[in-house]
Amino acid sequence: MTIKLRIESEKLVKSSEEKGRRPVGEQVQLSVFDTVTYNTFFPIIFTFRAPSVCNRAIELGLRLALAEYPEWAGRMAPGGVATILLNDGGVRLVEAACDAPLSFAVPRVPTPDLLHLHGARAYGGAAEQDDDRPLLHVQLTRFSCGGLAVGLTASHIVADGCAACSFWITWGRAARGLAVPPRAVLGRGIFPVRSPPRVEFEHRGVEYSATPPAPATATAVQWEGVIDDIVLEKVHFPVEFLRKLRAEASFPDLQRPHSTFETLVAHLWRTVTKARGVEEEVETHLRISVNGRRRMNPPVPDEYLGNLVLWAFPAATAGELLRRPLHHAAALIREAVARVDDRYFRSFIDFSEQMKAAPPGERSTPTAEMENRVLSPHLEVDSWLRFPFYDVDFGSGGPDLFTPTWSPYEGFLVLLPSAAGDCGVDVLVPLLRERMPIFKEICYTLEAN
Structure with missing residues (x-):
């Protein structure tokens, strides 16, 4: 099954000025849990049957939510520094349309066809070394039946599944005109090293490799047949x-x-x-x-x-x-x-x-x-x-x-x-x-x- 989409618009969505923005140039230092996790973008899909809310309401809600969660609109610091720059660079928002109904175009079991609902520029698997790459990509795809697919591609470095889900819910509240609750925890420096440090368990060979890294040998071409x-x-x-x-x-x-x-x-x-x-x-x-x-x-x-x-x-x-x-x-x-x-x-x-x-x-x-x-x-x-x-x-x-x-x-x-x-x-x-x-x-x- 081949899904044919029309891309109708593409833009960067920044935080709402109504709530004010944190000063450009602020930085968020990544925690040890951020730097040990998968350096990748994870793609997910939500689908909503008709009648579905208009794109404008979803975009407005995103702007309001970003004012409270500016990391998603930020960028990774250049040069491999473990920092998110809160520069309000924006979330990439793509609006698309499909002439087929939602039930036909979106399989309920993941297949490669679902990748079209993320946009070719969004889904790349492993994180690319691109200092200006948005940390969150959103694609809103409208179907002939009035249904909606929301494709999200989010940096795992920014958040795990639990944190990302809290943000999606906050975004939904803002889109419905409800108050955006203040952040419970703003910083990531809440995991201090003990004095003196106490390493009570083995972490080499567990979260970290047992030996220093060897040069990478596998390539995308080598894996191509395996993926198929x-x-x-x-x-x-x-x-x-x-x-x-x-x-x-x-x-x-x-x-x-x-x-x-x-x-x-x-x-x-x-x-x-x-x-x-x-x-x-x-x-x-x-x-x-x-x-x-x-x-x-x-x-x-x-x-x-x-x-x-x-x-x-x-x-x-x-x-x-x-x-x-x-x-x-x-x-x-x-x-x-x-x-x-x-x-x-x-x-x-x-x-x-x-x-x-x-x-x-x-x-x-x-x-x-x-x-x-x-x-x-x-x-x-x-x-x-x-x-x-x-x-x-x-x-x-x-x-x-x-x-x-x-x-x-x-x-x-x-x-x-x-x-x-x-x-x-x-x-x-x-x-x-x-x-x-x-x-x-x-x-x-x-x-x-």
């Missing part, structure tokens, strides 16, 4: 199946039953491992994003605009994972996530500051990178289950659909609230083409072995 062989499925797990999974992972002396997240991720870990045909002696690990806002003491508000994510790494050999019952994998996940607590976050802060002060030859690069298109035998898991994306409302109600855009990374799983609104879970599962039929055959069986 990656297919993505959206797998819906209804509530009844999730209840059965939790029951399967429970046993009488377990003081606290395993959560839906723990059991579903354990199930996915096992079924994907079996579908891939990983040999028994090979170790497989999960890389699970852990939001630090409620784990740090004192807690950090959800509205904090920045990154506050580290990762848990439960691991097992493929043989151990498949021979032992589901509750074993769930327990590995629970224990690994529990270890990423306030002490761990504080240790990471202290280690990162030491890393910045180390001679260049002794520094390591973050392990969060987007160069490897195939993660097998490992998996990465991002859970967006607790983010209120379906509360984003520009004036015509919440979205009919929220989804990340096509992103061909084998083994990078994303958990989403069910688009059907039935309290189930949708999981985006990208695998190599030859392995997907096996996964689809076993993904609804309770036992993977």
Whole structure:
């Protein structure tokens, strides 16, 4: 399916003068959590059925929201300096039209066709070294039925999923004429190094590579054939199946039953491992994003605009994972996530500051990178289950659909609230083409072995 769009306008949207602008030239120093995260732009899509609010209202709301959140209208400092310049350079806004209806033009499972809803200039995957590149791109696409797609491409350096969602909701409030609440936390310097520093955990080989960086060898051309062989499925797990999974992972002396997240991720870990045909002696690990806002003491508000994510790494050999019952994998996940607590976050802060002060030859690069298109035998898991994306409302109600855009990374799983609104879970599962039929055959069986 080829989507044909007409680009009707393109401009830079700056903050509203009604609320005043912070002085041009102010800077926001990135935190250690910003500099260790993925240096990429993440693309997502909201769709709204007719009647949808007019573009003018959405643009006005964006201007008002940017006055409170000027980082999105800023630019990265030149020369690789870990700073956002609050220069009100603007957000790129593209207005487009499509002669097809929304239901036909926007697939409910991510495909390459969705990239048209971001604009060719917006979607580039890894962040480009362009000092004047906007940190947020917006494309408003109108369809023949009156429906609307809002394509957002946002710099991960500016914010993680939790912070970005808070901004989308604030933008929606402003578009509806409601007051924009003041920022709960303005700065990013709220993670001080302890005196004396206490590095209590190992961070080399975890958030940072175990050795100094080697010259890059992979190129886009080398990955081209691999990308063509990656297919993505959206797998819906209804509530009844999730209840059965939790029951399967429970046993009488377990003081606290395993959560839906723990059991579903354990199930996915096992079924994907079996579908891939990983040999028994090979170790497989999960890389699970852990939001630090409620784990740090004192807690950090959800509205904090920045990154506050580290990762848990439960691991097992493929043989151990498949021979032992589901509750074993769930327990590995629970224990690994529990270890990423306030002490761990504080240790990471202290280690990162030491890393910045180390001679260049002794520094390591973050392990969060987007160069490897195939993660097998490992998996990465991002859970967006607790983010209120379906509360984003520009004036015509919440979205009919929220989804990340096509992103061909084998083994990078994303958990989403069910688009059907039935309290189930949708999981985006990208695998190599030859392995997907096996996964689809076993993904609804309770036992993977």
